[in-house]
Amino acid sequence: MSTAQAKRHKPRRTQLTSVNDDGSRYIIHPADTTGIFTNCRRILATLLILFYAALPWIKIGGYPAVFLDTNAMRFHFFGLTFVSHDIWLGFFLITGLGFGLFYVTSLFGRIWCGWACPQTVFLEHVYRRIERWLEGDAPKRRKLDEAPWTMNKVARRGLKHGIFLFISAAIAHMFMAYFVSIPALWDMMQHSPREHWSVFLFVFVYTALLYFNFAWFREQLCIIICPYGRLQSALIDDHSVVIGYDENRGEPRGKVSDPNAADCIDCNRCVQVCPTGIDIRQGLQMECVGCSNCIDACDSIMDKVGRPRGLIRYDSFQGLAGEKTRWIRPRTIAYSILMFIGMAVMYFSMSGLSSASITVWRMGGPPYHVDESYVRNQYMVRITNRKNQPTSFSLSMENSHPEYIVNGIDQPLLIDGNGDSLKALVVLAPRESYDGESTMLLNVLDEKGNIIADRSVEFIGPDPALLK
8 A cells, every 4th residue: 555545544433534543634525425405405505605695785774684884883684773882782692593503403413514504505515516526526536636746637726726716705705795895895806905905904814714724624624623513412312303324224234135134235325425524324423514415325325226215314313213202302492491582582672772872971171160150061972873764863851950951952963874963962050059960861852752762961060068
């Protein structure tokens, strides 16, 4: 066996599938497969990629469907606009998504990884499709790896990596469009990188990372870096539906002609199509991403040898053992409760958002001023219109001192969609009425006079005894 062939030797299952016995990288070239699950995954992957690419183009309420405007600190999600004051809602969004993923995992294992994770979607349905088109099936790709660098190999590899770089750059630019919008991105692309160096640097680095990941690192991201696979043992139980091998039906393995053998003919087709190189017949493993390639591969072999499908299938450990799978159990009940609590809190929090927000701060300089007639406090008020269209707002002040004079709230404010209005507010307390510090309430009113936002305002001054 040559040195090159030794490095290509399949590692024993006592170690990671992507590592050889000597610690070197074992390059996995999964074979292509066809079948109902593969076809469904390709359709879903196409829809997800189109969805990802279309969102910055689709306008809802005058803005892209998803637009994370970090410069203005406004975030647009399908017609809803959030400002920096609403970032706390992200906690409920993230925790809700987390519990939702836990819930799905407790029911169906790592179905997210195999069907909808961006790593799997782009690697299996874009980059590896291109690789198969240019370099052939798995045996041809392995043969090309071991072949000397001829003009044919240089041309194939050069074209492949050129396309990989182009696609990585396209994905990176589309990702940046979520933050700057398509028109702004196109304008930046037509100017020197120095004019928008931070955006250029981000796209350049992100492109390089994508290229490195999809061209070389690949399944190692799922096996080594992603923590989700390591959480799998804590999130699933014997009733979770995962991809499994039916030992009762498949063992002992043997040739089709062997009357003493069970259904598994030990063709290793399930191993050849696995994107992480595992043998599912050894049981559920950390490296399994739930992609279902082994199911379609095994079913196709069963069809050829005239045996029933389902030797490898989606089932629970209980189901594989011939027992009944329980869908409702303490784990799923707990995750359901946590998920619905998160959804309820998120719903009521979002329903309580008003069409405007108000921020008040004290002007620079002394905190208050005293003259012969008044104790004066000065504030700056910022009103933000959360709506996507121009809206008129007005201000009112509630306090327990009707003698106080408030300047700056007499005129309505017409604010552009998602715009701000900044104005000064002066509160005058007559010396004879001033009795110390107090709290007032500044209200924002809509066009119908309804209070839609408010902010407490502290009025401060000297000790009243000093003014007598």
